[in-house]
Amino acid sequence: MRLRALLETEALGLRLLGGEDELDRTVRGVMTTDLRDPSRYLSGGELVLTGLAWRRNSADSEPFVRILASAGVAGLAAGEAELGDIPDDLVSACVRNRLPLFAVNEDVAFATITEYVVRQVSGERAGDLAAVVDRHRRLMTSGPAGGGPDVVLDLLTTDLDLRAWVLSPTGRQIAGAGEPLAPGICAALASEHLAAVRTGRRGPHRISIQGITYSLFPIRGHGRGAGGPAAARDVRETVLSDWLLAVEADAGDWPAERLDLLQGVTQLIAVERDRRDAARTVRRRLAQEVLELVQTGAPPAEIAARLRVAAPVLLPGLGAAPHWQVVVARVDWENGDIPGGPVAQSLLEEILVDPSVSGPEPSDRIAVAHTGDEAIALVPLPSLSGDAGEDKGPDSALHADELLATVRDPLAAGLADDGRLTLGVSAAVHSAEGLRGALEEARHARRVAAARPGRVCAAGHHELASHVLLLPFVPDDVRRAFTARLLDPLRDYDRRHRAELIPTLEAFLDCDGSWTRCATRLHLHVNTLRYRVGRIEQLTARDLSRLEDKLDFFLALRMS
16 A cells, blocks of 8 residues: 555544655555664564654654664654644654654544554455454544454454454463453463474464364564564564464364454554553663662662652552562573563563453553563562452562462473573562662572572572571671672682683673583683683682572672
8 A cells, every 4th residue: 555545544634744755655564663763673664653752852853763764664653642743853854864754643543543554455355354354443443442452352253253362471361252261271372372483383373172273373563473574583582472362263274364364353453462562661661760779779768769659650549559579580591692681571571460360451560670681570569459459468479489380381381492481589578678688589589499490480588598588688897798708809819810700700690500601601611611610619618509609609799
């Protein structure tokens, strides 16, 4: 389709702000984004929809537009809901870069535009697809979410007699038509889907459970459809965050038109998935700000002030949280070539939702940040209460083993033979003063979990040795003595010989004692690494094969 067709469709309510000479450009797809740099998700020919959340000041417009123009997008449509009139600096940047710019009326949902473009680009494939899409478009006019995935699934049931469910990668039911699936069936479907994706099998994947055949379709957000820029990305970056659509039918018997229909449905659901992912941005930012304050040793009063800002977002209507917990997760890949932080962040946002609760709403009270390969969740305990407004306090605290009880099998399938998830849970704390200790507890507990066998492991604060539990709270002079006793011999040796024992120790602990990963990270031969670790053990009279000594070194490095 041509860009000009968008203006000719009154229901879309688009207003052209610039680029009249470029309206014959071909639109090959659509993408919604508020990333400052969405280039990795662009392949050219897209109509890009944005709510302008990436724009902080006028200087941001030119770099953003230049990225879109360089990627060869067909045009840009900016929503008026956030800022009202489209900023002049964005209009000027589009004119300079010859990028057509449309204004989207605040009453028009991005999902409506996405559905229109998908339908036009795909063509009128079959009568049933046209009926479903058209009815969904009409329902979407009532609000930006268009009723959510449940509306699409209801249409599949009423129009095509297909029962379907949307599941998270852990097997939690997000939406469904009719009776919900049993938790065991959800877990089995998620496990089969993740295993099939990791082994490279072409979809839709089929599985029979209790005599019923299900067909599984991936739901990929951020323009991650087949042929898009993510097609060349490593599957490990998305396999543990993508939703899936499970349909009670054998897709092996379907004609091409029916398969196209289901692919179109997954695209419609992906719009809602992207919207909900974007809504997590504020909570992630709050978590990052609190985390940075805690890690830099900010005064408790400053941390408490930031928590007061976070409380209305994380606990709408419930006031300040009386207790908080910290959960730390880390995803490691065998070759160390894929960043684990974003994957761990997505997993924590899912794992911390009660698996018995359907829908996405519970995750709206969970804030997760990530740094390096580590993800850190700040969890207000009332978010787990059973009745609205009920404060269970520390009695509702998270327990490490319970978090993974129902999701262990699906996650193990997604991690396959080259990935590992380790998780640590702190005790509950009731004030900002306790958050630093809670973060240390959670990190130490995660290292306890890392010392265990298995692809998915967790540990809680109660499993820590007493000295590890107490060190974060001891006076500064005791901390200094503890770190000096362990690290001063290494620092002195490094000054005399430039041996880099301290960086080697940090890397060795960060790689959980893996000789291969550590040597790769430091660009060393394994024998050289073994020599350095041997020197560290000789100078300190410690044994880095023992968990207790590893934890002591880790504490000393963190407190130094």
